Amino acid sequence: MSDDRRRRVAVVGATGVAGQQFLVSLADHPWFEVVALAASSRSAGKPYVEAITEASGQQRWACEEPLPESFAGQSVVDADHLDLSAVDLVFSAVESDAARALEAKLAPEVPVISTSSAFRYEDDVPIIVPGVNHQHAVLVKRQQRERGWKGFVLPIPNCTTTGLVVALAPLTAAFGVRSVVMTSLQALSGAGRSPGVIALDVLDNVIPFIPKEEEKVQTETSKILGSLEGDRIVPLDLPVSATCTRVNVRDGHTEAVTAGLGRPAAPEEVAEAMRGFGAEFVGLGLPSSPPELLRVTTDPYRPQPRIDRSLHDGMTTVVGRIRSDTVFDHGIRFVLLSHNTKMGAAKGAVLLAEYVVEQGLA
């Protein structure tokens, strides 16, 4: 490890579902040292383990991995009073309303890698999925130039968009994609803790609506798959029709996708295009990178969340059931699975931070 990649980092929203995943992803990280855990004034001043403990005594730790011991006694600070002189980079995992004000305060001083939607749709803010459009990250230089910021805001997408663009990117490159219809079956952890999904609502049930989710998937997919022209992103002209549902699964978003391609392609050609996808990015050997971004399975009963979500620590999108479709011109159908709190949130954001540090952007 070279010392010039060491960074002192803060996690803002450290007590939430995505924030907890950040702690797991950053414990023992070779470059990033967590020097501050921040959350709202509700948690401020408490040792971390106390901040995530209910009055009833219940500890609200949502990860499969245990709470890394080094963080348990660390005092949580109020995000509004974070000492930025002691921090080189911030990971933000706060709900978007709060994130809007917070990130606007942080980014003028330090680079902010964000899981929230607060800045995603601004013209000078790319939305990055490492391995798909990491080249768009250079746009942060425009933010710095035009906004006069020392730092920047660099968001990852909504967790449902992530798996979709990982699967579509090799298809846009190989065949072109003209239209997409997607129905998601999204995990409960994607709703976070506040307010989250109430057990009585989702047990023995499917909830057919997730506020704002479908619009996010539609807008973000075009932007991520768009091209960087000069210092602006030209979104891909790709209609995406999304139906997003919440299902009784803990982690891992499943998506049933039908796409109209730009030219005819047999399912085996589609599988082949997906198989080698992202090799160059993976070849960078970044600490949080999986050895493959996309795995294609030929088992017709896969992917399944319980079995497949943890492949390469949740950083690999698994695609199965690739078959022809007769409704669209040059239609193809498949099912994908993407881990919403790993690649879709914290560990994906850590991977993005590794990339921008490696590139000298932060």
Ligand SMILES: NC(=O)c1ccc[n+]([C@@H]2O[C@H](COP(=O)([O-])OP(=O)(O)OC[C@H]3O[C@@H](n4cnc5c(N)ncnc54)[C@H](OP(=O)(O)O)[C@@H]3O)[C@@H](O)[C@H]2O)c1
């Ligand atoms: N869950 C996922 O799978 C996922 C995936 C991708 C992106 N995201 C995005 O990540 C963000 C966090 O989601 P989540 O699911 O982790 O939510 P969550 O479990 O509800 O956690 C929210 C976090 O934000 C903190 N917070 C709330 N208001 C704050 C304020 N005014 N100042 C500072 N901190 C504040 C909370 O601190 P207190 O504990 O002190 O209240 C908590 O740490 C959201 O923008 C979400 O869209 C989530």
